[in-house]
Amino acid sequence: MNTHTSVFGIFEPGPGWLFRLPVGWKYLLVLVLSIPTLVVAQWWFTLACLAVVLAVAATSGLVPRRMLRLGWMLWAMLGVLFLFHLATLHPTAAVMRPGNILVAVLAARLLTLTTSLPVLMDALATALAPLRLVRLDPAQAALAVALMIRSIPFLMGTVDDARDAANARGLGRNPARLLTPVMLGAVGYAERTGEALQARGIGDIQS
């Protein structure tokens, strides 16, 4: 089975200041670093924010090689965006559009690479506490987000699996042919996750 590098990365403990920063401040940092690019909307500002995000990461021991390991699918999407705007003679948009996405993803990685998933879940459950007013369980909502993060590498891998299977059967590279197996893979994955939750009594306990 193929799997992919998660867009959000995997937490590993580290000695840097970002690892010690309380998770609430990290969430704030993500917003401070990513939202201004959308408000200012200048190509040079996007590049400046990109440099700031990488600098913040570097001061905490997150080297650019680790920060930029986003998986080829995201890089390909950013490349297509860049080329599209360049081809339509919008060079500033060619920097800003994919650049702003990259800044947002890298800012999010500052959070996910320096914070373990259980800590993120606890913080999210606290932030979502008002959901109790509408009789929703914040802990279950946080668990759903954690499961989503865990599923990304698997679901991206199902695209590769479907393409490998199509190639093995000589069905060519038509992306439309991949749709059905990828959808079935995603549904199967969701079913198995549901079974695992049920088997481990996790839904029972959290509710």
Next chain:
Amino acid sequence: MIELEGVSVVVPGSRHGQPDRTLLGDVSLRLPEHRVCVIGANGSGKSTLLRLLNGMRQPTAGSVRVNGHSTVDEVRAVRAQVGFIFTDPLAQLLMSTPIEDVELSLRSTVRNRRERTRLAQRLLDERNLGHLAHQSIYDLSGGERQLVALTSVLAVEPHVVVADEPTTLLDLRNRMALRRTFAELPQQLVYSTHDMDVAADAQRVVVVDGGRVVADGPPVESIAFYEAAMRVGP
């Protein structure tokens, strides 16, 4: 003690007009043994039988009780006592890394986060998995994943461990390692397998065919019965 009394599991036919399918028919078993193995051909009803034991599958007739708790009326109590291990550990591991997955199991019993992390690391260390604690579950070998899945299940200290073909996806080395681990478990263990060496580790082997128990006894007799039934050709 696990008790099944006149248990049947019937599901509707997959297409309109098709008759209902009986996955298990009128099965009655009392399982006080420490190690029980269920063997049978593909589609014989092994997985259905095992899934009944922690309430993942509900009987359409009869009753299943684990330590006196009904899997229908007291499913939470049953799941707290019965840990379940899937054939494919990737289907079971819900978090991105081993330590996060073990911590997820501990959320219900250990409120303090730091304590939870410490305990999860200790449990992984005890199974020689400590060095893998922060690796992606996708980067682990099949054997390592299965041991992580087992660690997550054992973290909540179940009284019974049910394992559905836990060695099927493992190579010989990992299969032997898992057998050793299973042999050391203090819990009652009920498992299914296609590997007759693994089946022989049990004190009692139940043979299932077509949703019915066709043999039940010591490993030597049950395995001989099963091998005779499965023999192909002259």
